[in-house]
Amino acid sequence: MNQKELQLLVESISIKDFQRPFNHQATFNSRLKTTGGRYHLNTHHLDFNLKVLETFGMEEFIGVVKHELCHYHLHLSGGGYQHKDADFKRLLKQVGGSRYVQSLKPKDQKQAYWVYQCQQCKNSLYRKRRFNTARYVCGQCKGKLVLKSERVEM
Ligand SMILES: [Zn+2]
Ligand SMILES: [Zn+2]
Structure with a gap:
């Protein structure tokens, strides 16, 4: 138009x-x-x-x-x-x-997330903010979390 x-x-x-x-x-x-x-x-x-x-x-x-x-x-x-x-x-x-x-x-604005995964139960976590994996544990099994990938848009 x-x-x-x-x-x-x-x-x-x-x-x-x-x-x-x-x-x-x-x-x-x-x-x-x-x-x-x-x-x-x-x-x-x-x-x-x-x-x-x-x-x-x-x-x-x-x-x-x-x-x-x-x-x-x-x-x-x-x-x-x-x-x-x-x-x-x-x-x-x-x-x-x-x-x-x-x-x-x-x-038109996608959100970007940091992806963490529990090494024990393989549960994935998506967080808008990056955090120190030494200070947090998996909410399901208290296992150790690792940063799996940076900034995934979804
Ligand atoms: Zn008006
Ligand atoms: Zn876990």
Whole structure:
């Protein structure tokens, strides 16, 4: 989806679900990292995160568009446009916007672990932090632990 298609999408959702035109600009902003979109109070422009579309698909992205349009229309019409406001909550529910975007972090950030193994019972342990094997023993059999491999991503 390019900028022009994004603009058209926001305009059509605005008419269809809010029965009001969107008269400002919608742009993809690559600086948005963990949020799906942003409404600018002073310029009334909307920014969107292309990653939401790429990661979660169109349905989720439309939910974000509706969420930002709730801020937009309520702010311009003098309603309660903040997350805590009753007006916002009511409108969001009415149009089926998303309350928050699923976190963008966990899916593209793998966790790395240190792998230890008990020499006696061969039980494997995965730990985020490295520890001194002289100071800890196997939780199952009290056997001696050895560092088996470094940093496994999973
Ligand atoms: Zn919001
Ligand atoms: Zn053991």
